[in-house]
Amino acid sequence: MDKYSILRDMAFAMGRDYKQAEEAFNDALNNEWERIKCFGIKKEMILTGNPEFYEIATEEKLLYELSKRFSGGYKKSKKRS
DSSP: OOHHHHHHHHHHHTTOOHHHHHHHHHHHHTTOOTGGGGGTOOHHHHOOSOGGGOOOOOHHHHHHHHHHHHTTHHHHHHHHO
């Protein structure tokens, strides 16, 4: 699944627009976690290791976690409409 599809699924699953999902994703990549919290994602879900020395989120790790959590969000939201 590509980045666009994952972020689209995330946005629709949570009733938000794509731009908000994209901004939250980019913030998380810069180790800013506030925006992505509104999508139910916490830093601890993405980062591993000793909490005192969290590593930086990589795009691959973040996309993997988001795809697990929000897969099919776009299609499901269209069925509810």
